[in-house]
Structure formats: C-alpha cells, structure tokens
Amino acid sequence: MLPEIPRCYQRLEFxxxxxxxxxxxxxxxxxxxxLTPGLITDLRSASVNNECYAQSAVKAGLHKHILHASQDLQRQICSTVEDFEKLNLDSTFGWEAETTFPKVLGDVIESLGGAIFVDSGFDKDTTFQCIRPLLEPLVTPQTLKLHPVRELTELCDQKGYIKKKDVVSRENGIAYITVEVEANGVVHTSTCSGRDKLIAKKVASKNVLKSLKGCPSNATTEQ
Amino acid sequence: MLPEIPRCYQRLEFxxxxxxxxxxxxxxxxxxxxLTPGLITDLRSASVNNECYAQSAVKAGLHKHILHASQDLQRQICSTVEDFEKLNLDSTFGWEAETTFPKVLGDVIESLGGAIFVDSGFDKDTTFQCIRPLLEPLVTPQTLKLHPVRELTELCDQKGYIKKKDVVSRENGIAYITVEVEANGVVHTSTCSGRDKLIAKKVASKNVLKSLKGCPSNATTEQ
Structure with a gap:
C-alpha cells in the first residue's frame, strides 16, 4: 500500500x-x-448522517474490505454487523438500528463519495448517480420517521404528558439511562444501557413511545 | 409581500x-x-458555522434588511450587534464573539447562498464567487484558532493538567458555568453566565486558557 493512501482516504472522506x-x-x-422547510429538514436529518452511511456500508458488504490492523476495531465491526443482521432492516435511513456504528463504516461511504466526485471531474450529478444505489431506498415523506427522542418530546408537548428529567448513571464504562413519562396518572419508564449514552437514550425513548402508544402490557410500563 | 415568500426563504436556507x-x-x-485531514477539518469547523455566517451578515449590515414583526427578535438583534461592535472584529470566522447570535442572522447568509445558487442555474462556482466577499477574510492555517473548549481540553491532555468536571447551575433562565483546571498545584477557575450554556462555557474556557498561559495575576486565578 502506498504511504499516502491513508491520508488520501481521510481527505476524500472530508x-x-x-x-x-x-x-x-x-x-x-x-x-x-x-414540502415545508421543517419536513424537508427532517428528511435530510434522517438520510444524511453517520448511521445511515454505516448501514449502507454494511448492507453492501463494504465492511469486509476495510484495511486496518486493529483487533479492537475488528471486534466492534463484527458485533455491529451481528446486531445489524438481527434487525434485518429493509431501510438504510432512519433510527431503527439499536447499535453504535464504528465511525469507520460511515467514513467508507463518505470517502467513496469523495473519490467518485474527484474521479468524475467534480461532477455532482455523476457522484449522486453512482452513490445513490448504495443509499437506496432513500427516505420519502411517507417513510420518514422522527428520531425517537424528538418524537417522544413532541408527543409529550402535544398531549400534555409530563416528561421527567432523564436519570443517567455510569458503571464500568456502561451508561444507564432511565427515561420516564407520566401520562394521565400512569408512569411509563424504561432503563437502557449501552457503551454510548445517545444510543441508550434512543432505545429507552423508543420503549417508552411503544408503551405510550397503547401497549400497556409492555414490560416497560409501571403503575 | 407575497404569501409564499417566508416558505421560499426557508427552503432557500435549507x-x-x-x-x-x-x-x-x-x-x-x-x-x-x-494539509492533514485533521487540520483541514478544523479549518472547516471554524469557517462553516452559524456564528461565522451571523458575523458576516452583521459586518455587511444585512441585519437591517430582515423583514419580521417580532419585538423580541429585534431586541436580540440589537443587543448582538452592540456586543459585536464592542469586539471590533477583523475576522468573520473563529470563536472570538462572546455573544449568542439569533439564528436568523446566519440564516440570511444561507438563504442568500441558496438564492444565488438557484439564480445562477445551480452553478457552484458562481455561488462561491458571489458569496465569498461576504465571508472574507476566509480562515487559513495561519489564522486558525481552535474552539476554546477544545483548546483547553487538548492543553490539559498535553500538559497533564487536571480538568475538573464543569459545575453548571441555572437561575432565572441564566446559566452559570464554572470551569476549573489544576495545573502544577495552582487552581485556575472562571465562572461565566449567559442565556446560552455553550457561550458561557466558551468564555469561561477562554478565561482559564488566558490564566494558564502565564497571566497568573488575572482575576480568574485562585490559589
């Protein structure tokens, strides 16, 4: 491998x-x-982010071709791919994945995009045409889902539910987050853990949302 | 004013x-x-953000031409412009401004960029040529300054200084943040307040940095 390749790869990613x-x-x-500016911005947030790119990379099997020498990274990639296969996702956008993606997976898509752009003589249309199949299906207003944390906040605002302050603790490098909402006298709560606080919060919020949307028998509901 | 203009303006901003x-x-x-990928990314962070755009808008006097009917927003814009004039900044990038910019100021530059792009038949080169004078002087590796919060963290890592956890409190909608670093047995601390927690943290970090960089007589130093 030529010595300048790592530098090029990161510059292309940029x-x-x-x-x-x-x-x-x-x-x-x-x-x-x-489309209203709000909705079109939500569409972009759901389709231009590291999670989407990482999912696209795994779906296309690109994670098998990353050259690196880190056993730790290899373990992270394997565990991500396993989690991902369990979910059996159709889409590459949105917030379904309940796992943290190693940054390198999203970087692969970004650097590919950069490489196609340079290679095509800086042609944005060619770049989009080439990279688009990797990102399909693209999000549409019909398939858009809000981020669970935001959806929960909006639901509480609309319905006048009381959202408690999240309780966060940390033990042995694992973050524990408790999300709690009181709706019409009933407390809906979920505690999730993860290496990443944001993922734990996302999954806990998803659980509380499910519970609020009429699954009172869920394990996450407490009265 | 045509009814679709507000929508258009925000779509152009997008x-x-x-x-x-x-x-x-x-x-x-x-x-x-x-340039290394790290440094080029820092250059981008310092030049593509709402603060830079807002500073560019004020420097060019664009804040005088914003059509709106909110007295509260008018007050915010006036107080921002006053703070800004006190600083007498040469640059429109970087992290010097110790004030929160109303989002609309940065939006003006973004929507102008969008309008020029559409108007030029989607020509990125024309867009850059037209918008560049507003953004000048652009950041260079020589003029780049890191964000004070990041600079402080890196300095502590390098020198083995002990950075305490920030103490945050809130009273009447004002955030108070205390940033504290112990360097060779001397405690350097600064407490700042602001409507915006991030600005308060930035200014407190700047004060501690100044103190650490050999101004032990600064008011921010305590032994």
Missing part, C-alpha cells in the same frame, strides 16, 4: 462528507417542491 | 446551508492539498 450532504439536499429540494 | 458547506469544503480541499 470532501465526500460535504458532497454527499449537498447532493442529497439538492435531490430532496427538487424532488419535493411543495 | 439548500444554501448545504451549498455553502460544500463550496467552502471544496475551496479548502483544493487550496490546501498538503
């Missing part, structure tokens, strides 16, 4: 990050001329 | 956000071929 954001934004802007 | 990020990224990528 470029690809901005290029992909831009081509997906332009795609959404022109495809949905009637 | 587009302009991605376009500006992209044209500045491409500019940095091609202008500094030898």
């Amino acid at each position: 470029l690809g990050d901005a290029v992909l954001d831009y081509v997906v934004t332009a795609h959404l802007y022109f495809k949905y001329p009637g | 587009l302009g956000d991605a376009v500006l990020d992209y044209v500045v990224t491409a500019h940095l990528y091609f202008k500094y071929p030898g």
